[in-house]
Amino acid sequence: MKMKVADFHCDALSKMRIHPEMDFTADDRLDVSAKRMVQGNVKLQCFAIFLSKQLGTPNMGHILDQIDVYNARVVPNGIYPIRYAEELEQWEQEGKQGGLLALEGADGLEGNLHYLQVCFELGVRLLGITWNHANWAADGILEQRNGGFTLKGVQLVELSHQLEMILDVSHLSQKGFWELVELSEAARRPFIASHSNAYAVCDHVRNLHDEQIQAIIRMNGRIGVTFVPWFVQKGGTPSSRHLLPHIEHICALGGEHxxxxxxxxxxxEEHLSDLDHCGRYLDWAEMLLKHYPERLVRGWLYDNAVRFLRTWLPKTSKRFN
Known part of the structure; x- marks a missing residue:
């Protein structure tokens, strides 16, 4: 039986927004397409709304544009949109491919908390507070001053918790990370790092330090080990096997689940040599099974992510249908 896969970060929507001619069905210019999801048995894909500089100054209109791309060009090609825990259960029972919407960076919300509520109503369920630089809510990881949250940013976190929006610390500054730990522990809601690796293995600024990994483990959050080559290894041409030290390091800190x-x-634009699109996931699964027990591999590929969603997605909605 082929192992099921859940992937918590891709930027297909941004690419499709910039290139309107791209067809999600089977366009080989897309790393994530309907065809390649079937090939890799990717049952759940998180689609990020990333506001590229090519689109101009980030604004709510650009966010709505990518939600339209998702609804008009992705969902009709066999992707079951998941917004609530009930839909997650229904999706699993039906065995379909599912999609989640994430917002990568609060910049486009323009400091308007009502816009976050609008995004939630339109199906966005994950929020990465920053990209690499500062915005109105907090500093990103490349901001040299390493600031934390603004007062409006704290309000954004509080509203996210009320809405049951899942927060994502990939790209957030170190100070922002630790402020969010306090806010999240007070709210008793864990957060995730959707696409970050272990700094102790590869000392890229976007990777997580041991103390951060331990904090995420302590609150029962999730860490999305990522395939970005320069987050995996400095120099050379890394392959999927170079991800193993990151996995082993996180496990050594208590994070196997x-x-x-x-x-x-x-x-x-650059990829691991043998993991260049989502259709390769089953090859990656086979490689993992050569090194680790099946129960762990199933957890990393799918079970850990879905178990987290089952717990932390909103449970009910008056508008649920």
Whole structure:
């Protein structure tokens, strides 16, 4: 039986927004397409709304554009949109391919908390607070001053918790990370790092330090080990086997049940030599099975991510149908 896969980060929507001629069905320019999801048995894909500089100054209109791309060009090609825990259960029972919407960076919300509510109503369920740089809510990881949250940013976190929006710390500054730990522990809601690796293995600024990994484990969050080559290894031509030290390091810190994958497909122009699109996931699964027990591999590929969603997606909605 082929192992099921859940991937917590791709940028196909942004690429399709910039290139309107791209067809999600089977366009080989897309790392994540309907065809390749079937090939790799990717049952659940998180589609990020990333506001590229090519689109101009981030605004709510650009967010709505990518939600339209998802609804008009992705969902009709066999992707079951998941917004609530009930839909997650229905999707699993039906065995379909599912999609989740994430917003990568709060920049496009323009400091308007009502816009977050609008995004939630339109199906967005994950929020990465920053991209690499500062925005109105917090500093990103490349902001040299390493600031934390603004007062409006704290309000954004509080509203996210009320809405049951899942927060994502990939790209967030170190100070912001630790402020969010306090806010999230007070709210008793864990967060995720959707696409980050272990800094102790590859000292890229976007990777997580041991203390951060342990904090995510302590709150029962999730870490999406990512396939970005320069987050995996410095220099050379890394392959999927170079991901193993990251997995082993997180496991050594107690995180074997907290690992998932967040490929960053379609957000990168360079790839791991043998893991260049989501159709390769089953080859990756076979390689993992050569090194680890099946129960762990199933957890990393699918079970850990879906178990987290089952717990933390909103349970009910008056508008659920």
């Amino acid at each position: 907290h690992i998932m994958f967040g490929s960053d497909f379609d957000g990168i």
